[in-house]
Amino acid sequence: MRPLIVRLRNYVGDVVLSLPALELLQSNGYAPHLVGKPWVGQLLEAYGWPTTPRAGAFLDRVRQLRELRRQSAMLDPGFDGRENMLVLPNAFSGALEPRLAGLRAVGHGTEGRSWLLSRAERPLWGHALQHFWALSCRFLGVDLPAPKQIGLRTSRSDQQLADELLRRHGVRPGFVALCPFAGGVFEDQQKVWPAFAPLVQILTQKGRDVVCCPGPTDQGAERLVGSRLIHGIDLGVYGGILRRAALVVANDTGPGHLAAAVGVPTVSVLGPTVPEQWAPWGPTVTVVRRWPRWPTVHEVMEATGLA
Secondary structure, three states: OEEEEEEOOOOHHHHHHHHHHHHHHHHOOEEEEEEEOOOHHHHOHHHOOOEEEOOOOHHHHHHHHHHHHHHHHHHOOOHHHOOOEEEOOOOHHHHHHHHHOOOOEEEEOOOOOHHHOOEEEOOOOOOHHHHHHHHHHHHHOOOOOOOOOOOOOOOHHHHHHHHHHHHHOOOOOOOEEEEOOOOOEEOOEEOOOOOHHHHHHHHHHOOOOEEEOOOOOOOOHHHOOOOEEOOOOOHHHHHHHHHHOOEEEEOOOHHHHHHHHHOOOEEEEEOOOOHHHHOOOOOOEEEEEEOOEOOOHHHHHHHHOOO
């Protein structure tokens, strides 16, 4: 297997949507070494790919890539003689850092950075998964259709811990998981559907246990009266919990992509987000969007099939 450094994007949903592209690289003889956020190793633990948390300061990031280049060249004497890095982000720095580290990177020729890349590809503007998939195809020189589902795997240890947490919190089979938090905005508009609290009440009245897993920076969980709150889990365990759900209802947020990726029925409640580009991917996804207004609780319940 030929080592290949892959710079990932910074958001959970983006990394989930790039998974088929990473698997394509591996199936064509490359051994990805992932550079990204510290949680990448947790999220993709089941795949066994080495990961390096990206350094904070610019010069530290360059030194980091230079060291990864040295390590890769020790494993593969031909490493420096070929294209040896794939850059998924479109930012200028994403091309500048590998260039200064002596790497031969392939990426999209955006942000005026084509001259920094060993090969600059034209972006495919469509769904984000197809965007990442097309870049991997062009890197490999193949033309293949994107998969219809992601099929994210969960490690055995993460699934065992997820199952234990569900038992410990008294969660019964057939539960509904909610992903009611969303970081950032889309075109200056909030991405948080404002009616999760009444949804919890309706679901519990119908006899469903409702599970929510707030992250350390998520706020407002106390308003979800009647839900079982599971705190302090990493993304790998989160995926294991979502895998056991009968249904997930989510904002435009990373855990919504995670739910779709593990194959659970997912209702994606979108506001300003463009679904053609950023909706969760897969045959188990139902998108509910009525923008410029938010969907009502009744419309979301109709989409769940539990009304």
